Amino acid sequence: xxxxxxxxxxxxxxxxxxxxxxxxxxxxxxxxxxxxxxxxxxxxxxxxxxxxxxxxxxxxxxxxxxxxxxxxxxxxxxxxxxxxxxxxxxxxxxxxxxxxxxxxxxxxxxxxxxxxxxxxxxxxxxxxxxxxxxxxxxxxxxxxxxxxxxxxxxxxxxxxxxxxxxxxxxxxxxxxxxxxxxxxxxxxxxxxxxxxxxxxxxxxxxxxxxxxxxxxxxxxxxxxxxxxxxxxxxxxxxxxxxxxxxxxxxxxxxxxxxxxxxxxxxxxxxxxxxxxxxxxxxxxxxxxxxxxxxxxxxxxxxxxxxxxxxxxxxxxxxxxxxxxxxxxxxxxxxxxxxxxxxxxxxxxxxxxxx
Ligand SMILES: [Mn+2]
Numbered sequence: 001x002x003x004x005x006x007x008x009x010x011x012x013x014x015x016x017x018x019x020x021x022x023x024x025x026x027x028x029x030x031x032x033x034x035x036x037x038x039x040x041x042x043x044x045x046x047x048x049x050x051x052x053x054x055x056x057x058x059x060x061x062x063x064x065x066x067x068x069x070x071x072x073x074x075x076x077x078x079x080x081x082x083x084x085x086x087x088x089x090x091x092x093x094x095x096x097x098x099x100x101x102x103x104x105x106x107x108x109x110x111x112x113x114x115x116x117x118x119x120x121x122x123x124x125x126x127x128x129x130x131x132x133x134x135x136x137x138x139x140x141x142x143x144x145x146x147x148x149x150x151x152x153x154x155x156x157x158x159x160x161x162x163x164x165x166x167x168x169x170x171x172x173x174x175x176x177x178x179x180x181x182x183x184x185x186x187x188x189x190x191x192x193x194x195x196x197x198x199x200x201x202x203x204x205x206x207x208x209x210x211x212x213x214x215x216x217x218x219x220x221x222x223x224x225x226x227x228x229x230x231x232x233x234x235x236x237x238x239x240x241x242x243x244x245x246x247x248x249x250x251x252x253x254x255x256x257x258x259x260x261x262x263x264x265x266x267x268x269x270x271x272x273x274x275x276x277x278x279x280x281x282x283x284x285x286x287x288x289x290x291x292x293x294x295x296x297x298x299x300x301x302x303x304x305x306x307x308x309x310x311x312x313x314x315x316x317x318x319x320x321x322x323x324x325x326x327x328x329x330x331x332x333x334x335x336x337x338x339x340x341x342x343x344x345x346x347x348x349x350x351x352x353x354x
Contacts, residue, residue, distance in 0.1 A: 004031050004124060009049050011120035012093060020047045020093035020117055026292040027095065027121045029219065032068065036061045042079045042102055046086060054086050080105045093117030122297040126289055127311035132220060133335055136291070136313055139176070139222035140333055140344035142215050146170045147226060147347055150213075151354060156205050156230050160185040160198035167213050176215035180223060181294040184212035191227065191327030194284060194319060206234030208326045214294055221294050223315055224345045225331035228352040241278070241320050242328050242351045248272050248318040249330045249349065252286060252300075256334055256341035262304040262314075269318040270302070278320045287315040290333060312336045313344075 008031065012020050022028055022045045029035040036043055038061065045068075046054040054069040056079075071082050080102065087110050094103060095118040103114060128136065150167050164183040171179055186196035188207035196210075203209055209230065214223035233239055248269035255268050266286040273282045289298030290313055298306070300314055317331030332345040 002031075003129070005047065005053070007124035008047055008120050011123055012047070012049055012117070015093070015115070015117060015120060017091055017093040017115060017117060017120070018049045019088055019091075020095075020120055021045075021087075021098060022047060022095050022121060023098040024095050024118075024121070027125065030125055030292065031121070032066060034063055034066055035219070036063060041075075042073075042083070044083070044098070056083060080109060084109045087112055091115050093120060095121060118297070125291055125296060126298050127309055128291060128313050128335070129311065132291065133311070133313070135218050135220040136222065136333070136335070137344055139180075139215055139217035139220050140224070142171065142174045142176050142217055143213065143222035143224050144345055144347050145174050146176075146215065147211060147213060147224060150211060151228065151352065154203060154209060154228075154230065154354060156203050158203050159200045160187055160190070160203075161200060163203070163209075163211070164198040167211070171215040174215075176217050178216055180214035180216045180221035184210070184225075186210045186327070188326060189324050191329075192321040192323045192325060194321060194327065194329065203230055205231040208233070208238060208328065210327055210329060212329065212331065219292055221290050221292065222344070223290055223294055223331065223333055224347065225317055225319075225329045226347060226349070226352075227328045227330065228354060230354050232353060233351075235325055237322070238326055238328075239351060241322070241326075244273060244276050244278065245318050245320050245328045245330050246349045246351075248282075249316055249332065252316045252318065253332065253334060253341060253343060256308065256316075256336060257339060258310050258336055259307050262298075262300045262306055262308060263302055265308075265316070266300050266302050266304075269316070273318060273320065281320045281322060282318055283321060284319065287317055287331075289314045308336045310336050310338050 028045045044056045092112040164185045185198045187201045190196045191210040210227045212225040252269040285301035287300035289296040319329035321327040334341040
Protein backbone atom coordinates (compact mmCIF):
# COMPACT_ATOMS: atom_id res chain seq x y z
CA UNK A 1 0.00 0.00 0.00
CA UNK A 2 1.32 3.46 -0.80
CA UNK A 3 2.23 5.72 2.11
CA UNK A 4 -0.37 8.34 1.20
CA UNK A 5 -3.29 5.89 1.38
CA UNK A 6 -1.74 4.46 4.57
CA UNK A 7 -1.81 7.97 6.06
CA UNK A 8 -5.52 8.36 5.20
CA UNK A 9 -6.39 4.96 6.67
CA UNK A 10 -4.65 5.87 9.92
CA UNK A 11 -6.78 9.03 10.12
CA UNK A 12 -9.95 7.07 9.25
CA UNK A 13 -9.24 4.66 12.09
CA UNK A 14 -8.88 7.46 14.59
CA UNK A 15 -12.19 8.87 13.33
CA UNK A 16 -13.91 5.50 13.71
CA UNK A 17 -14.48 5.06 9.98
CA UNK A 18 -14.03 1.92 7.89
CA UNK A 19 -15.04 3.47 4.54
CA UNK A 20 -14.39 6.86 2.97
CA UNK A 21 -15.59 8.11 -0.39
CA UNK A 22 -13.10 10.58 -1.89
CA UNK A 23 -14.39 12.76 -4.74
CA UNK A 24 -11.97 15.71 -4.91
CA UNK A 25 -10.01 15.07 -8.15
CA UNK A 26 -6.86 16.56 -6.56
CA UNK A 27 -7.18 14.21 -3.59
CA UNK A 28 -7.70 11.24 -5.91
CA UNK A 29 -4.61 12.20 -7.89
CA UNK A 30 -2.67 12.58 -4.64
CA UNK A 31 -3.69 9.09 -3.51
CA UNK A 32 -3.57 7.13 -6.77
CA UNK A 33 -1.76 9.16 -9.43
CA UNK A 34 -4.93 9.13 -11.54
CA UNK A 35 -6.21 12.54 -12.60
CA UNK A 36 -9.59 13.16 -14.19
CA UNK A 37 -11.57 16.37 -14.64
CA UNK A 38 -15.06 14.89 -14.19
CA UNK A 39 -17.07 18.10 -14.62
CA UNK A 40 -20.58 17.22 -13.37
CA UNK A 41 -20.21 13.45 -13.69
CA UNK A 42 -19.86 10.97 -10.85
CA UNK A 43 -16.21 10.31 -10.02
CA UNK A 44 -15.05 8.77 -6.76
CA UNK A 45 -12.46 6.59 -5.07
CA UNK A 46 -13.69 4.49 -2.16
CA UNK A 47 -11.06 3.78 0.49
CA UNK A 48 -11.67 0.97 2.96
CA UNK A 49 -9.57 0.23 6.00
CA UNK A 50 -9.51 -3.46 4.98
CA UNK A 51 -7.57 -2.50 1.81
CA UNK A 52 -10.41 -3.09 -0.68
CA UNK A 53 -10.31 0.23 -2.53
CA UNK A 54 -12.58 0.90 -5.51
CA UNK A 55 -12.59 3.42 -8.34
CA UNK A 56 -15.88 4.65 -9.83
CA UNK A 57 -15.22 5.74 -13.39
CA UNK A 58 -17.34 6.86 -16.31
CA UNK A 59 -16.31 5.27 -19.64
CA UNK A 60 -15.91 8.83 -20.95
CA UNK A 61 -12.91 9.36 -18.66
CA UNK A 62 -9.89 8.04 -20.49
CA UNK A 63 -8.30 6.18 -17.61
CA UNK A 64 -6.09 3.13 -18.11
CA UNK A 65 -6.27 0.22 -15.68
CA UNK A 66 -5.78 1.71 -12.22
CA UNK A 67 -4.61 -1.34 -10.27
CA UNK A 68 -7.55 -0.96 -7.87
CA UNK A 69 -11.03 -2.50 -8.02
CA UNK A 70 -12.93 -0.64 -10.71
CA UNK A 71 -16.57 0.03 -11.39
CA UNK A 72 -16.87 1.47 -14.87
CA UNK A 73 -20.20 2.80 -16.05
CA UNK A 74 -21.86 4.84 -18.77
CA UNK A 75 -24.25 7.78 -18.66
CA UNK A 76 -27.09 5.29 -19.25
CA UNK A 77 -26.40 3.21 -16.10
CA UNK A 78 -28.01 3.61 -12.70
CA UNK A 79 -24.83 4.99 -11.19
CA UNK A 80 -26.14 5.44 -7.66
CA UNK A 81 -27.10 1.75 -7.58
CA UNK A 82 -23.58 0.78 -8.67
CA UNK A 83 -22.13 2.96 -5.95
CA UNK A 84 -24.59 1.73 -3.32
CA UNK A 85 -23.64 -1.89 -4.03
CA UNK A 86 -20.12 -1.17 -2.75
CA UNK A 87 -21.04 0.77 0.36
CA UNK A 88 -21.39 -1.04 3.68
CA UNK A 89 -24.09 -0.24 6.22
CA UNK A 90 -23.39 2.30 8.94
CA UNK A 91 -21.11 5.29 8.72
CA UNK A 92 -19.66 6.47 5.42
CA UNK A 93 -16.99 9.16 5.38
CA UNK A 94 -17.38 11.61 2.52
CA UNK A 95 -15.27 14.58 1.53
CA UNK A 96 -16.48 18.16 1.27
CA UNK A 97 -16.68 18.13 -2.52
CA UNK A 98 -19.05 15.16 -2.85
CA UNK A 99 -22.19 16.82 -4.12
CA UNK A 100 -25.69 16.63 -2.70
CA UNK A 101 -27.12 15.33 -5.97
CA UNK A 102 -25.16 12.09 -5.48
CA UNK A 103 -25.08 12.00 -1.71
CA UNK A 104 -28.79 12.41 -1.03
CA UNK A 105 -29.96 9.62 -3.40
CA UNK A 106 -27.18 7.44 -1.99
CA UNK A 107 -28.46 8.07 1.54
CA UNK A 108 -32.01 7.31 0.48
CA UNK A 109 -31.04 3.99 -1.08
CA UNK A 110 -28.59 2.75 1.53
CA UNK A 111 -29.59 4.38 4.81
CA UNK A 112 -25.93 5.16 5.49
CA UNK A 113 -24.94 7.92 7.89
CA UNK A 114 -22.61 10.32 6.09
CA UNK A 115 -19.75 11.79 8.11
CA UNK A 116 -17.84 14.78 6.79
CA UNK A 117 -14.30 13.42 6.75
CA UNK A 118 -12.27 15.57 4.35
CA UNK A 119 -9.86 16.01 7.22
CA UNK A 120 -8.71 12.39 6.85
CA UNK A 121 -7.23 13.26 3.44
CA UNK A 122 -6.53 16.97 3.91
CA UNK A 123 -4.35 16.41 6.99
CA UNK A 124 -2.16 14.07 4.90
CA UNK A 125 -2.07 16.50 1.98
CA UNK A 126 -0.92 19.29 4.32
CA UNK A 127 2.41 17.54 4.89
CA UNK A 128 4.27 17.27 1.62
CA UNK A 129 6.47 14.24 0.99
CA UNK A 130 9.86 14.49 -0.74
CA UNK A 131 8.43 14.10 -4.24
CA UNK A 132 5.90 16.88 -3.64
CA UNK A 133 8.49 19.17 -2.06
CA UNK A 134 10.73 18.81 -5.10
CA UNK A 135 7.88 19.72 -7.47
CA UNK A 136 7.04 22.75 -5.32
CA UNK A 137 10.68 23.87 -5.34
CA UNK A 138 10.67 23.71 -9.13
CA UNK A 139 7.34 25.58 -9.37
CA UNK A 140 8.88 28.34 -7.25
CA UNK A 141 12.12 28.38 -9.28
CA UNK A 142 9.99 29.01 -12.37
CA UNK A 143 8.07 31.70 -10.49
CA UNK A 144 11.37 33.39 -9.51
CA UNK A 145 12.58 33.37 -13.13
CA UNK A 146 9.32 34.75 -14.48
CA UNK A 147 8.99 37.61 -11.99
CA UNK A 148 12.57 38.63 -12.81
CA UNK A 149 11.58 38.81 -16.48
CA UNK A 150 8.46 40.76 -15.52
CA UNK A 151 10.59 43.34 -13.65
CA UNK A 152 12.69 43.74 -16.79
CA UNK A 153 9.63 44.06 -19.03
CA UNK A 154 7.74 46.54 -16.82
CA UNK A 155 7.87 50.16 -17.93
CA UNK A 156 5.85 53.33 -17.59
CA UNK A 157 2.86 53.35 -19.94
CA UNK A 158 2.29 49.60 -19.84
CA UNK A 159 -1.10 48.55 -18.45
CA UNK A 160 -1.63 46.14 -15.58
CA UNK A 161 -3.32 43.73 -17.99
CA UNK A 162 -0.39 43.83 -20.39
CA UNK A 163 2.08 42.98 -17.66
CA UNK A 164 -0.19 40.20 -16.33
CA UNK A 165 -0.48 38.75 -19.86
CA UNK A 166 3.30 38.89 -20.21
CA UNK A 167 3.66 36.92 -16.96
CA UNK A 168 1.10 34.28 -18.00
CA UNK A 169 2.82 33.76 -21.37
CA UNK A 170 6.26 33.59 -19.80
CA UNK A 171 5.07 30.89 -17.38
CA UNK A 172 4.40 28.64 -20.38
CA UNK A 173 7.76 29.48 -21.96
CA UNK A 174 9.53 28.59 -18.70
CA UNK A 175 7.93 25.14 -18.42
CA UNK A 176 4.87 25.72 -16.24
CA UNK A 177 1.44 24.51 -17.34
CA UNK A 178 -0.09 27.91 -16.49
CA UNK A 179 -0.81 30.29 -13.62
CA UNK A 180 -1.97 28.77 -10.31
CA UNK A 181 -4.48 31.64 -9.82
CA UNK A 182 -5.34 34.76 -11.84
CA UNK A 183 -2.16 36.85 -11.89
CA UNK A 184 -2.43 40.10 -9.92
CA UNK A 185 -0.73 43.25 -11.16
CA UNK A 186 -1.86 46.40 -9.37
CA UNK A 187 -0.51 49.90 -9.73
CA UNK A 188 -0.59 52.74 -7.21
CA UNK A 189 -3.88 53.02 -5.32
CA UNK A 190 -5.10 49.76 -6.94
CA UNK A 191 -2.51 47.94 -4.82
CA UNK A 192 -4.44 48.95 -1.69
CA UNK A 193 -7.00 46.29 -2.72
CA UNK A 194 -5.28 42.97 -1.91
CA UNK A 195 -7.25 41.13 -4.63
CA UNK A 196 -7.32 43.80 -7.35
CA UNK A 197 -7.97 42.43 -10.84
CA UNK A 198 -5.60 43.78 -13.50
CA UNK A 199 -7.26 46.46 -15.66
CA UNK A 200 -6.21 49.21 -18.07
CA UNK A 201 -4.49 51.31 -15.39
CA UNK A 202 -1.03 52.19 -16.65
CA UNK A 203 2.23 51.93 -14.78
CA UNK A 204 3.49 55.41 -13.91
CA UNK A 205 6.77 56.81 -12.71
CA UNK A 206 6.89 56.96 -8.93
CA UNK A 207 3.95 54.62 -8.34
CA UNK A 208 4.17 51.19 -6.80
CA UNK A 209 3.59 48.02 -8.82
CA UNK A 210 2.45 45.00 -6.83
CA UNK A 211 2.77 41.62 -8.54
CA UNK A 212 1.24 38.53 -6.92
CA UNK A 213 1.78 35.51 -9.12
CA UNK A 214 2.15 31.76 -9.15
CA UNK A 215 2.32 28.89 -11.59
CA UNK A 216 1.57 25.18 -11.75
CA UNK A 217 4.40 22.72 -12.44
CA UNK A 218 3.48 19.04 -12.77
CA UNK A 219 0.35 19.63 -10.69
CA UNK A 220 1.96 21.69 -7.90
CA UNK A 221 1.67 25.42 -7.29
CA UNK A 222 3.89 28.36 -6.51
CA UNK A 223 2.83 31.78 -5.18
CA UNK A 224 4.92 34.90 -4.54
CA UNK A 225 4.40 38.65 -4.22
CA UNK A 226 6.82 41.53 -4.68
CA UNK A 227 6.13 45.27 -4.73
CA UNK A 228 8.46 47.62 -6.61
CA UNK A 229 8.52 51.12 -8.05
CA UNK A 230 9.42 52.57 -11.42
CA UNK A 231 11.72 55.48 -10.62
CA UNK A 232 11.61 57.11 -7.19
CA UNK A 233 8.52 56.57 -5.00
CA UNK A 234 6.24 59.63 -5.14
CA UNK A 235 4.53 58.95 -1.79
CA UNK A 236 6.90 59.86 1.04
CA UNK A 237 5.55 57.05 3.24
CA UNK A 238 6.08 54.31 0.67
CA UNK A 239 9.74 53.49 1.32
CA UNK A 240 9.16 53.24 5.07
CA UNK A 241 6.12 50.96 4.61
CA UNK A 242 7.95 48.76 2.14
CA UNK A 243 10.82 48.35 4.58
CA UNK A 244 8.44 47.47 7.45
CA UNK A 245 6.54 44.90 5.39
CA UNK A 246 9.81 43.28 4.32
CA UNK A 247 10.95 43.12 7.93
CA UNK A 248 7.60 41.65 8.98
CA UNK A 249 8.02 38.96 6.32
CA UNK A 250 11.57 38.20 7.48
CA UNK A 251 10.70 38.20 11.19
CA UNK A 252 7.95 35.64 10.59
CA UNK A 253 10.19 33.43 8.43
CA UNK A 254 12.98 33.63 11.04
CA UNK A 255 10.95 31.92 13.77
CA UNK A 256 9.55 29.05 11.70
CA UNK A 257 10.53 25.63 13.00
CA UNK A 258 8.61 22.45 13.86
CA UNK A 259 6.32 22.41 16.87
CA UNK A 260 5.21 26.04 17.08
CA UNK A 261 1.61 27.23 16.77
CA UNK A 262 0.83 28.70 13.35
CA UNK A 263 -0.72 31.65 15.22
CA UNK A 264 2.71 32.47 16.68
CA UNK A 265 4.08 32.94 13.16
CA UNK A 266 1.16 35.23 12.29
CA UNK A 267 1.83 37.22 15.47
CA UNK A 268 5.51 37.70 14.66
CA UNK A 269 4.58 39.75 11.58
CA UNK A 270 1.37 41.28 12.93
CA UNK A 271 2.80 42.51 16.23
CA UNK A 272 5.78 44.07 14.49
CA UNK A 273 3.55 45.99 12.05
CA UNK A 274 1.23 47.02 14.91
CA UNK A 275 4.17 48.32 16.98
CA UNK A 276 5.07 50.46 13.99
CA UNK A 277 1.58 51.89 13.61
CA UNK A 278 0.16 49.62 10.91
CA UNK A 279 -2.19 47.30 12.78
CA UNK A 280 -5.45 47.97 10.92
CA UNK A 281 -3.66 48.32 7.59
CA UNK A 282 -2.59 44.64 7.69
CA UNK A 283 -6.11 43.35 7.17
CA UNK A 284 -5.68 39.67 6.29
CA UNK A 285 -4.12 36.48 7.67
CA UNK A 286 -0.38 36.04 7.23
CA UNK A 287 -0.51 33.00 5.00
CA UNK A 288 -2.22 29.94 3.59
CA UNK A 289 -1.25 26.36 2.89
CA UNK A 290 -0.57 25.48 -0.74
CA UNK A 291 0.05 22.38 -2.80
CA UNK A 292 -2.00 21.05 -5.70
CA UNK A 293 -4.20 24.12 -5.39
CA UNK A 294 -3.08 27.63 -4.55
CA UNK A 295 -5.10 27.61 -1.33
CA UNK A 296 -5.34 24.33 0.54
CA UNK A 297 -6.74 23.47 3.94
CA UNK A 298 -4.70 25.21 6.64
CA UNK A 299 -3.64 28.78 7.24
CA UNK A 300 -1.22 30.95 9.17
CA UNK A 301 -3.65 33.09 11.12
CA UNK A 302 -4.28 34.53 14.57
CA UNK A 303 -6.78 31.75 15.34
CA UNK A 304 -4.91 28.68 14.10
CA UNK A 305 -3.27 27.06 17.12
CA UNK A 306 -2.19 23.93 15.21
CA UNK A 307 1.51 23.18 15.45
CA UNK A 308 3.92 23.24 12.53
CA UNK A 309 5.18 19.90 11.27
CA UNK A 310 8.10 19.27 8.88
CA UNK A 311 6.79 19.10 5.31
CA UNK A 312 4.11 21.75 5.70
CA UNK A 313 4.25 24.31 2.89
CA UNK A 314 2.63 27.71 3.32
CA UNK A 315 2.92 31.35 2.34
CA UNK A 316 4.21 34.21 4.47
CA UNK A 317 2.61 37.33 3.04
CA UNK A 318 2.28 40.38 5.26
CA UNK A 319 0.83 43.48 3.62
CA UNK A 320 0.05 47.09 4.44
CA UNK A 321 -2.74 48.78 2.48
CA UNK A 322 -3.40 52.52 2.48
CA UNK A 323 -6.66 53.14 0.58
CA UNK A 324 -6.41 55.74 -2.17
CA UNK A 325 -2.62 55.70 -1.97
CA UNK A 326 -0.75 52.40 -2.31
CA UNK A 327 -0.31 48.88 -0.99
CA UNK A 328 2.70 46.72 -0.24
CA UNK A 329 2.75 42.94 0.10
CA UNK A 330 5.81 40.70 0.19
CA UNK A 331 5.22 36.98 -0.05
CA UNK A 332 7.35 33.85 -0.11
CA UNK A 333 6.54 30.18 0.19
CA UNK A 334 8.29 28.16 2.88
CA UNK A 335 8.67 24.47 3.68
CA UNK A 336 8.93 23.59 7.38
CA UNK A 337 12.12 21.53 7.82
CA UNK A 338 13.45 19.47 10.77
CA UNK A 339 15.17 22.49 12.30
CA UNK A 340 13.71 25.59 10.68
CA UNK A 341 12.32 26.37 7.28
CA UNK A 342 13.40 26.46 3.66
CA UNK A 343 12.34 29.59 1.79
CA UNK A 344 11.36 28.68 -1.76
CA UNK A 345 11.67 32.16 -3.28
CA UNK A 346 15.00 33.83 -3.85
CA UNK A 347 13.99 37.09 -5.52
CA UNK A 348 15.31 40.22 -3.75
CA UNK A 349 12.84 41.56 -1.21
CA UNK A 350 14.40 44.98 -0.61
CA UNK A 351 12.76 47.78 -2.57
CA UNK A 352 13.68 47.59 -6.24
CA UNK A 353 13.40 50.85 -8.14
CA UNK A 354 13.42 50.17 -11.84
MN1 LIG B 1 -0.61 33.69 -1.50
